Amino acid sequence: MIVGTAGHIDHGKTALVKALTGVDADRLKEEKARGITIDLGYAYSDLGSGHQLGFVDVPGHERFVHNMLAGATGIDAALLVVSAVEGIKPQTVEHLQIVDLLGLDRGIVALTKADLADDDQILERMAEVETLLSTTSLAGAEIVPVSAITGQGVDELKAKLLALGESGKGATGFARLAVDRCFVLAGAGVVVTGTVHAGEIKVGDHLLLTPSGLEARVRSLHAQNRPAEVGRAGERCALNLTGARLSKDAIRRGDWVVGPELHAPTDRIDVRLSLLASEGQPLKHWSPVHVHLGSAHVMGRVALLEGDRLAPADSSLAQLVLEEKIGALTGDRVILRDPSATRTIAGARVIDPFGPPRNRRAERRLAELAALAEPDGDALEGLLRLATGHLDLARFSRSRNLRPAEVEELLQASDGVALAGFGFLATTLAEAKQDILETLKAFHESKPDAPGLQAERLRVALKRRWPAPVFQVLLDQEIRAKTVVVDAAFLRLPGHSLKLGARDEALWQKMSGEMVRDRFKPPRVRDFAQAYDVPEPDVRRILQRLAKIGRVVELAQDHYFLRPTVAEMIGIAHAFGRDFTAADFRDKLDNGRKVAIQILEFFDRQGITVRRGDYRRTAPQKLERYGPLPPVS
Template sequence: MIVGTAGHIDHGKTSLVKALTGVDADRLKEEKARGITIDLGYAYSDLGDGRQLGFVDVPGHERFVHNMLAGATGIDAALLVVSAAEGIKPQTVEHLQILDLLGLDRGLVALTKCDLVNDDELLDRMAEVETLLSTTSLRGAEIVPVSAVTGQGVQELKEKLLVLGESGKGAAGFARLAVDRCFVLSGAGVVVTGTVHAGEIRVDDRLLLTPSGIEARVRSLHAQNRPAEIGRAGERCALNLAGPRLSKDAIRRGDWVVSPELHAPTDRIDVRLSLLASEAQALKHWSPVHVHLGSAHVMGRVALLEGERLQPGDSGLAQIVLDEKVGALAGDRVILRDPSAIRTMAGATTIDPFGPPRNRRAERRLLELAALVEPDADVLPQLLRLDSGFVDLARFGLSRNLRPAEVEKLLEAASGARLEGFGFLAETLDAAKKDIVETLKTFHETKPDAPGLQAERLRVTLKRRWPAPVFKALLDQAIRAKAVTVDGAFLRLPGHSLKLGSRDEALWQKILADMTRDRFKPPRVRDFAETYDAPEADTRRLLQRLAKLGRIVEVAPDHYFLRPVVAEMIGIANDFGREFTAAEFRDKLDNGRKVAIQILEFFDRHGITIRRGDLRRAVPQKIGQYGPPPTP
C-alpha cells in the first residue's frame, strides 16, 4: 500500500515519515538547507510479514502544490498531517480538497507536535479537524495525536495505517506506471520511478513510453524498495530501462510506462467535472486551466458540454482540451488549478479519454457519456441500445484497460455479438441487414434500368447512417449471407439484373461481336453508330451504361475495350518482366502506335505502369485490377 502525506508547510510531515520509517524523505540539497520539502520524497517501512508500507512525502508549500499533485494521484491512502500547535492552515484545506477531488476515502489524520499543547488545546484541534473532514471523502477518519520528538502515538499510528488494508488496484489490465522521477544510475543506466496504476510489470517486459512512443525493455526492477521480478498494481517501483532511443532527456515526469496495448496518447478528455464550492465565481466555457493527471502537469482549456457556465459546488460534463498529448484512461482522476496556478479549482473523473473534436455537445454524444459513466459490468448493455447501435470493442477495451477476453465476457453478458471488431445486439444486426436489403429493393423498383447502388451511395441512403468502417462490416456480412450481390462497382439484390431494351440489346450484341473480333483495336463510338445506322448519342449512352456495369472499360475518350481484354493487356505488360518501350508493346498487340500509346497512357494514369522517359515498367501488384488475365 502507498500512503501519501498531505498538509501545510512545517506541520511535520517529513519528520513524521522519518519517525514511522527511519528514512529522511528529503533527498535534495536545497531541501536540507532550507528545511522544507520541495519535491516528492519516498520512504518505506517493513510490516514484518514480507510486505512494505510505502510513503510519498509531498511538499506543503503553496508554491510546490504541483509537485504534491504528482505524488497524490498514485496513492492508496492519505495521511493528513495537522500541527496541534498551529491548527488548520491554507495548505491543509487545499491538500484536503485535492484528496477529496481524487476520491480518496481511506486515510488517517496525524495531529503532530502534540507535545507542544495541553489536553484542552488538543481536544479543540481534534474538533476543528473533525469539522473540516465532515464534508469530504475522509469524513470519519481517525485522528491520532503524535509527536515525532517524543515518539508519542507513532506506533499507534503505524498500526492504524496497517489496518487500512492493501491497495484496491487490480492487476487484471495491462501494465501502467506513472513516472514521477527519472535519473541515471552509474553502472545501470536510465531508471524511472513511479506508482504502478494497473497490471504487472516484469523483468524483460518490452514496454512503451507514453506519449513519446519510445520503446524500453525492463532490465531489472525494485518494488517497494526491494529487488523483485514483478511489480504489481499499487506498488511503487523503480525500473531500470534500456532501449535504442532511450535517454534521461527523453523521459519526463508525467510520462507513463505502459504495455504496448495501452499506448494511445490523447489531448481531448471527456470528464465529469466538479467545481469547488469555495470558488468565488462560476467556471466559464473555454476557461484556461492547469491540468494535473497522473504525474503529468499540462495546460488546457475546459469546454463545458451542458451550458456556458458551471456554478461553484456544481458538477457537469466537460471536455478538457490539452495543449499537449498525455496518457489517460477512463476512471483517471484529474485536478484543475487556476491559470496562475495559485489555487485548486476543480476535480474531474475521466469518462472517455478519447473525446471527439466535433459534435461534443450533441445529444447523441451526451447520451453516450451518460452510459460510459457506468461500471464495466453495466456499460455495454446501455451503449449497445443507443442510437449509434454499435460499440468499437478495441477502443472500448483500450479506454478502460480491459483485455480482449474481458471485453468478450462483457459483450456476451450484454447479449451482444461481435462483427469484425464491432459489438452489436442481435436485433440491431437483423435490422441493419433488413435496411440494406429494403433500400436496394426500393432502388431497383424506382430505377429498374440501373445496375444498382455503389457502396457509399448505399451507406448514405440507409435509414441509419453508419460510419464507413461499421457499414463495411455490415455489408460484408450481408454479402457473405448472399443477401446482396456485388456486380462490378455496384451492389444489387441477387434477383436483380439489368435488362436492356430490345433495340439496345440487339445493338449491343453487334458491338460485342466487333469488340471481340478486334479486341486490341476495337472501333470507336462513332464507328459503331455509322456501321449500324444508330444515333451517335444513343450509342454513346449505351456504352457508358455498360461501362458502369463493368462490362467494358473506357481506355480513351469514346474508345471502349472489353474488360477481360484490358486484363489480358495488363498481363502482356507484366510478361515483359523488365522495362519496355511503346514500340515493343505495340508489336505484341499488333494494333498500331496510336492505339498502343492510348492504352499505355491509360495504364500510367491508373498506376498499372510507371513511365521513365521512353521506358515503362509494369507494377505487379496491379495485375488483377481488372480481373485475372486469361491463362495461356
C-alpha cells in the same frame, strides 16, 4: 498499499514518515539545508507477515504543490498531517481539497507534535479537524495524536494504516506506471520510478513510453524497495530500462510506462468537472488552467459542454484541451489549478480520454458521454443502444484498460455481438440487414433497368447513416451470406439482373464476339454501326448500359474494351518491371501507336500508370482496379 502524506509545511510529515519507517524521505541536499520537503520522497515500512506500506512524502509548501500532485495521484490512502500546536493551515485545506477531488476515501489524520500540546488543545484540534473533514471524502476518518519525537501513537497509527486494506488498483489490465523520477545509475543505466496504476510489469517485458512512443525493455526492477521479478498494481517500482533511443533526457516526470496496447497519447480529454465551492466566481468557458493527471503537469483550457459558465460547487461535462499530449484513461482523476498556479480550483474524472475536436457539444455526443460515464458493463450496453448503433471495441477496451476477454464477457452480458472489431446488439444487426435489403429492393423497383447501387450511394440511402468503415463491415456480412451480390461496381439483390431486350441482346452477342477476337484493338461505336447497319445512338446506348455494370470499359470516346481485357493490358504494362515507353507497350499489344497511346493516357488518368516524360511505370496499389491480373506469357 501506497500511503501519501498531506498537510501544511513544517507540520512534521517527513519526521512522521521516518518514525513509521526508519527512513528519512528528504533526499535532496537543499531539503536538508532548508528543513523542508521540496520534491517527492519515498519510504517503506516492513510490518511483518508479508505486509508492507509504501509512503510518498509530499511537499507542504505552497510553491511546491505541483510536486505534491505528482505523488498524490498514485496513492491509495491519505495520511493527513495536522500539527496539534498550530492546527489547520492554508496547505492543510488545499491538500485536503486535492485528496477529496482525487476521490480518496481511505485515510487517517495524524495529529502531530502531540507531546507539545495539552489534552485541551488536542481535543480542540480534533474537533476542528472533524469539522473540516465532514464535507470531504475523508469524513469520519480516525484521528490519531502522535509524536515523532517520543513515539507516542506511532504503533497505533501503523495498525490503523494496515487496517485500511490493500491497494484497490486494477491488477487485470495491461501494465501502466506513472513516472515521477528518472535518473542514471552507474553500472545500470536509465532508471525510472513511479507507482504501478494497473496490471503488472515483469523483468524482460517490452513496453512503451507515453507520449513519446519510445521502446523500452525492463532489464531489472525493484518493487517496494526490494529486488523483484514482478511489480504489481498498487506497488511503487523502480525500473531499470534499456532501449535503442532511451536516455535520461528522453524521459520526464509525467510520462507513463505502458504495455504497447495502451500507447495512445491524447490532447483532448472529456471529463466530469467539479468546481470547488471555495471559488469566488464562476469558471468561464475556455479558461486557461494548469492540468495535473498522474504525474503529468501541462497547460490547457476548459471547454465547458453544458453552458458557458460553471458556478462554484457545481459540476459539468467539459473537455480539457491540452497544449501537449499526455497519457490518460477513463477513470483517471485530474486536478486543475488557476493560471498562476497559486490555488487548486477544480477536480475532474476522465470519461473519455479521446475527445473529438468537433461537435463536442452535439446532442448525440452528450448522450454518448452520459453512457461513457457509467461503469464498464453499463457503459458498453448504453453505447450499443445509442442512435449510433455500434461500438469501436478496440477504442473502448483501450480507454478503459480492458483485455479482449473482458470486453467479450461484457459484450455477451449485454446481448451484444462482435463483428470485425465493432460491437452491435443482435437486434441492431437484424435491423441493419433489413434496411440494406429493403433499400436495394426499393431501388430495383424504381429503376428496373439500372444495374444496382454503388456502395456509397447505398450507404447514404439507408435509414441509419453508418460511418463508412462500419457500413463496410455490415455490407461484407451480407455479401458473404449472398443476400447481396457484387456486380462490378454495383450492389444488387440476387434476383435482379440487367437484361437487354431480345434485339439488343442479339446485337451485343455479335459485338462481344468481335471484341474478344480483336481484344486489344476492338471496333469503335461507328465501326459496329456500319458493320451491322444499326444507328450509332443504338450501339452507344447498349455499350453505355453495359459499361454501367462493368462488363465493358470506355477507354476513349466511343471506344470500348471488355473489362477482362483491360485487366490483361494492365498486367502487360506491369510485366515490364521497369520504366517503359508507348512504343514498348504498342509492340506488346500490336495494335498501333494511336490506340496504344489512348490506352496509356486512360491508365494515366486512372492512376494505374505514372508518366515522367516519355516513360511510364505502373502504380502497384492500382493494379487490380479492373480485376485480378491474368498471367502474362
